[in-house]
Amino acid sequence: MAGLSVFDDTPMLAVMKYKALNNVFNRDPSPRKLFLGNREYYEDDGQCTVLHVVKKVQRRIINDITLNHEYLPDLGLSEFNRAVTALLLGKDCTAIVERRADSIQVPGGKSALFIGAQFLRKWYNMISPKTARVYVSIPYWEHHASAFFKVGFEVYSYRYWNNDKLCLALPQLLEDLERKNQFPFFYSTAQGLATGDVQRDAWPVRYFVNERFELFCAQSFSKNFTLYSERVGSLTIVTRNNHTLITIRSQIEELARHTWSNPPWIGAHIIATVLNNPAFFTEWQENLKKMAERLMLTKEKLKEELRILGTPGSWEHITKQAGLYIFPGFTGSQINYLMKKLRIYISSDAQINISNVNSQNLAYLASCIHEAVVSSSEDSPVSILNN
Amino acid sequence: MAGLSVFDDTPMLAVMKYKALNNVFNRDPSPRKLFLGNREYYEDDGQCTVLHVVKKVQRRIINDITLNHEYLPDLGLSEFNRAVTALLLGKDCTAIVERRADSIQVPGGKSALFIGAQFLRKWYNMISPKTARVYVSIPYWEHHASAFFKVGFEVYSYRYWNNDKLCLALPQLLEDLERKNQFPFFYSTAQGLATGDVQRDAWPVRYFVNERFELFCAQSFSKNFTLYSERVGSLTIVTRNNHTLITIRSQIEELARHTWSNPPWIGAHIIATVLNNPAFFTEWQENLKKMAERLMLTKEKLKEELRILGTPGSWEHITKQAGLYIFPGFTGSQINYLMKKLRIYISSDAQINISNVNSQNLAYLASCIHEAVVSSSEDSPVSILNN
Numbered sequence: 001m002a003g004l005s006v007f008d009d010t011p012m013l014a015v016m017k018y019k020a021l022n023n024v025f026n027r028d029p030s031p032r033k034l035f036l037g038n039r040e041y042y043e044d045d046g047q048c049t050v051l052h053v054v055k056k057v058q059r060r061i062i063n064d065i066t067l068n069h070e071y072l073p074d075l076g077l078s079e080f081n082r083a084v085t086a087l088l089l090g091k092d093c094t095a096i097v098e099r100r101a102d103s104i105q106v107p108g109g110k111s112a113l114f115i116g117a118q119f120l121r122k123w124y125n126m127i128s129p130k131t132a133r134v135y136v137s138i139p140y141w142e143h144h145a146s147a148f149f150k151v152g153f154e155v156y157s158y159r160y161w162n163n164d165k166l167c168l169a170l171p172q173l174l175e176d177l178e179r180k181n182q183f184p185f186f187y188s189t190a191q192g193l194a195t196g197d198v199q200r201d202a203w204p205v206r207y208f209v210n211e212r213f214e215l216f217c218a219q220s221f222s223k224n225f226t227l228y229s230e231r232v233g234s235l236t237i238v239t240r241n242n243h244t245l246i247t248i249r250s251q252i253e254e255l256a257r258h259t260w261s262n263p264p265w266i267g268a269h270i271i272a273t274v275l276n277n278p279a280f281f282t283e284w285q286e287n288l289k290k291m292a293e294r295l296m297l298t299k300e301k302l303k304e305e306l307r308i309l310g311t312p313g314s315w316e317h318i319t320k321q322a323g324l325y326i327f328p329g330f331t332g333s334q335i336n337y338l339m340k341k342l343r344i345y346i347s348s349d350a351q352i353n354i355s356n357v358n359s360q361n362l363a364y365l366a367s368c369i370h371e372a373v374v375s376s377s378e379d380s381p382v383s384i385l386n387n
Numbered sequence: 388m389a390g391l392s393v394f395d396d397t398p399m400l401a402v403m404k405y406k407a408l409n410n411v412f413n414r415d416p417s418p419r420k421l422f423l424g425n426r427e428y429y430e431d432d433g434q435c436t437v438l439h440v441v442k443k444v445q446r447r448i449i450n451d452i453t454l455n456h457e458y459l460p461d462l463g464l465s466e467f468n469r470a471v472t473a474l475l476l477g478k479d480c481t482a483i484v485e486r487r488a489d490s491i492q493v494p495g496g497k498s499a500l501f502i503g504a505q506f507l508r509k510w511y512n513m514i515s516p517k518t519a520r521v522y523v524s525i526p527y528w529e530h531h532a533s534a535f536f537k538v539g540f541e542v543y544s545y546r547y548w549n550n551d552k553l554c555l556a557l558p559q560l561l562e563d564l565e566r567k568n569q570f571p572f573f574y575s576t577a578q579g580l581a582t583g584d585v586q587r588d589a590w591p592v593r594y595f596v597n598e599r600f601e602l603f604c605a606q607s608f609s610k611n612f613t614l615y616s617e618r619v620g621s622l623t624i625v626t627r628n629n630h631t632l633i634t635i636r637s638q639i640e641e642l643a644r645h646t647w648s649n650p651p652w653i654g655a656h657i658i659a660t661v662l663n664n665p666a667f668f669t670e671w672q673e674n675l676k677k678m679a680e681r682l683m684l685t686k687e688k689l690k691e692e693l694r695i696l697g698t699p700g701s702w703e704h705i706t707k708q709a710g711l712y713i714f715p716g717f718t719g720s721q722i723n724y725l726m727k728k729l730r731i732y733i734s735s736d737a738q739i740n741i742s743n744v745n746s747q748n749l750a751y752l753a754s755c756i757h758e759a760v761v762s763s764s765e766d767s768p769v770s771i772l773n774n
Contacts, residue, residue: 005627006570006601010510013637016644019460040457048455062449068435070427071615073406107494107618110648123397146645193765203402214393228458229652231494240392252399257403258533264651265616 008035017348030343034361034368035100037347041223041291041324042194042355051226053283057186057270067269072262074253076105076234080268083275084219084234088188088202095209099242104252105263107231109220113147115255116185116216116235120297121151123251135182144187149154166329184208186217192224194280196292210269214239221271223324224288230267295324305366311373325351330372337372344368404735417730421748421755424734428580428610428678428711429742438613440670444657454656459649461494461640463621467655469661471606471621475575475589484598486629488730491639492650494618496576496607501532502642503572503603503622508538510638511570521572522564526736531574553704553716571595573604579611581709583679585672601626608658611675617654682711685744692753698760712738717759724759731755 015023018037025035041046050058061067073083081103085096088103095101106112121132134148138157145155160175162169186205192198205217218234222228235252239245256262274280296319303315317329327350330338338344344365346352357365402410405424412422427435437445437451448454462468468490472483475490482488493499508519521535525544532542545563549556573592579585592604604623609615622639626632643649661667690702704716714737717725725731731752733739744752 005631007510007626007631007635010631010634010638012634013641015637016641048457050456058449062445069437069614069616070435071609095557107647107651108649110644111646114646123394150645170423205521222458227456229456229649231647231649231651237393244392244394244397247397247399248394250402251397254403257497258537259501260494260618260647262616263620264494264618264654266653267651 021345021347025345028267028343028346032364033343033345034356034365035345036352036356037345038353038356040228040355041226042353042358044196044294044358046358046360048228049226051272051284051287053280053287054225054227054270057273057280061266061269069265072105072268074256074262075249076103076263077265077268077272079276080105080232080272081234083272084221085236087191087198087275088205088217088236089209089238090199090202090206090220091204093209095238100240100245101236101238102245102249103219103236104249104256104385105233105268106233106256107260107263109187109218109222109233110147111231112218112220112233112235113144113187114151115252115259116218117148117151117153118135118255119252120183120185120216121148123248130328134185135177135180139351143349145243145328152369156291161327163327163329166327167320184213186215187335188217189220190223190324191219192285192288193292193295193324196289198224198288209238221267225267225271225274225284227267227270230270231264232267232271283287295354296322298354298362299326300358301362302366305363309366309370311370313368313373324353324355326354328352328369330369331376333376334369334372335377338368342368342372388527408732411414412732415730419751420730420732421743421752422732423739424732425740425743427578427615427742428613429503429740429745430683431745433745433747436614438671438674440661440667440674441612441614441657443670444660444667447660448653448656456652459492459655461643461649462636463650464652464659465656466618467492467619467659468621471660472623472700474578474585474628474662475592475604475606476596476625477586477589477593480593480596482625482671487627487632488596488623488625489632489636490606490623491636491643492655493622493643494563494608494650496574496605496620496649497534497583498618498647499605499607499622500531500572500574501538502639502646503605504535504538504540505637505642506635507570507572507623507769508535508540508602510635522567522569523583526738530608530736548714548734550714550716554707571600571602573602574607575604575612576607578606579672579712580665580679580682580711581673583712585611585675596625608654612654612671614654615655617657618651619654619658666726682741683709685749686713688745688749689741689753691712692750693756695754696757698753700760711740713741715739718763720723720763721756721759724763725755729755729759750752 011140021037022035025033044051085101085103089096089101092227093101106115132153133156134145134153135156135158136148137160139161149155159169159172162172186200188205189202194201205215208215215238219234221232225232237245237248239248272282295367299319303318306315318326321327330346335346335350338346406426411424412420430436472488472490476488477485480488493502511519519540520543521532521540522543523532523535524544524547526548536542546559549559575589575592578588581588592602595602602625606621606623608619612619624632624635626635661671686706690705693702704764705713708714717733717737721739722733725733
């Protein structure tokens with residue numbers, strides 16, 4: 001063989017933005033640095049703790065000598081698939097009763113987007129224009145769009161966030177989406193963490209099912225079970241009839257087989273155990289409620305702290321947003337000031353993970369925000385796209 | 388929406404051969420039925436038991452309150468990647484010392500084939516003909532080939548098994564492979580289970596590295612760690628220099644990110660713990676040796692039993708084959724007789740998983756083979772391709 005590598009023409013890819021930000025943060029020697037862009041839920045003590053009910057089930061598994069580690073079927077653990085379908089759609093959902101809704105276990109929510117996109121590119125096309133288009137919400141579209149882009153979709157965006165008024169951009173949302181005869185593909189990444197109630201959080205998907213839509217929903221169980229590294233997701237499918245459901249499953253089984261063969265067991269087993277055991281399920285709901293309440297309380301405290309400091313502007317939008325991530329509405333120069341001067345790290349979509357704010361850093365963070373707001377003259381909010 | 392499904396034109400895919408065989412076996416009411424086509428290693432008691440050293444590490448994990456379940460980096464756990472590179476190549480390997488060898492953790496061996504194939508289709512092509520070709524060993528090629536076929540390779544086969552003489556088909560192997568200027572892509576699925584010695588089993592890959600080849604090796608840790616459902620694999624990469632290695636990693640990181648985002652943690656953590664702890668590593672090697680010895684002893688016993696029964700033909704080839712799977716050399720009519728008349732299930736590649744043979748069923752299986760051989764008139768071995 002020659003002395004040259006057979007890969008000499010391969011270009012180096014740049015480190016992705018999120019990882020680059022994390023690298024800079026890790027190298028930053030400042031003792032007061034703060035990272036507000038984590039992807040996990042952190043407790044008030046700054047730890048990414050495993051839920052109590054999950055820990056309990058883990059102990060059971062270790063002590064259960066009847067359990068082994070044989071391969072799962074390619075479409076995953078059937079009791080998991082049944083349980084997460086019922087979790088999303090409600091256990092009395094007509095689509096479940098009529099056997100036209102089911103889930104396929106995959107290694108994480110992103111895998112569900114990937115395999116769903118692959119399937120749709122091939123088979124939804126039969127009745128749609130030759131050029132496959134997908135509309136992805138913006139901001140956030142880069143993260144969601146890659147799975148579709150990589151399998152050959154043309155990626156378009158739709159608006160949902162009004163960056164001036166810091167609220168839902170309803171007219172723009174409707175303008176971008178109406179009359180396009182689209183197939184709905186939801187991404188449910190933290191059911192239960194928005195309102196603290198898994199039933200209420202599932203409303204949008206259930207509404208579409210009630211309206212007789214066929215749909216896909218990628219589900220991730222990383223955040224609501226604190227099982228990030230176990231890679232548990234599902235592609236939940238609602239179709240017109242049982243025959244179509246079985247057909248889609250047969251196609252996706254083949255896609256899964258040549259991609260990852262079969263999904264990992266332990267996380268799915270833990271989740272199925274929690275969802276199918278009434279006592280564990282109740283305990284899990286209480287765990288979730290506590291997490292959601294902590295997030296809301298943190299937002300309240302942050303808003304109150306800014307009020308006490310007399311920080312210019314209204315901060316009502318902080319408590320009006322549900323869930324783990326919020327748009328704090330900082331302007332570009334405010335973010336710049338926070339990042340460069342005060343070492344408060346905010347990810348490129350200009351959202352912050354509110355669980356990164358806790359009793360130890362809340363007052364300090366509020367004082368930093370105050371300083372950034374009064375020191376910055378620019379008054380238009382940051383353009384999320386150019387960030 | 389119309390009453391019709393948007394997926395009405397989607398065709399149903401047939402159930403794959405392996406699963407179909409398993410379904411028939413499960414429905415078979417015969418009390419003496421035997422399945423010889425499992426994909427896992429079974430102990431003499433017929434159980435797919437977790438290795439003792441693995442169980443021990445699992446207990447440690449549960450009791451370690453400092454461990455949480457945050458996402459792994461997209462390329463996996465770095466201590467796992469380092470450890471499995473050293474396991475395959477030997478810890479003093481020049482390529483490791485020169486920082487031009489590393490591994491990427493993926494969810495199982497098949498994922499390593501898939502992502503490696505994707506990368507090669509795009510970048511190895513720069514110096515090879517426009518039409519990408521892959522040569523996959525036959526028998527077994529269907530299973531290995533799908534990952535390549537799906538990303539656009541033309542799949543060709545090379546021979547390695549002489550089905551008449553029941554031994555390695557060396558002249559045919561050389562004829563099929565020589566002078567093709569190929570890039571070597573190994574698939575190491577059970578290092579240690581062939582000879583009982585992980586160092587000896589790694590000889591072929593190490594030979595190529597010593598000969599200064601650049602290469603990929605998909606590694607699966609399902610069988611040698613009895614962690615099938617944990618989905619632990621790696622794509623091990625040996626290149627010409629450190630820069631090329633980093634470039635390839637940057638490209639594969641992007642492929643991983645849009646496919647499964649990041650791999651599952653627990654199995655990789657267990658394996659890294661075993662490989663990096665001298666006491667655990669010694670215990671694991673003893674576990675593997677015992678497994679390999681059981682496989683060899685079972686082959687000896689089966690051969691001896693056939694000798695005692697006076698079964699026509701030589702059965703020397705049984706003990707000449709190493710590892711979990713062997714070609715027993717049955718003819719088509721013998722397989723037919725075993726399957727249809729005696730309910731002994733053999734997978735379509737005509738290999739048997741020798742760990743499915745144990746103290747409880749060995750004498751019975753030998754008597755069945757004897758019956759099939761004396762009852763069958765055909766004397767040419769089964770054509771594996773038409774099976």
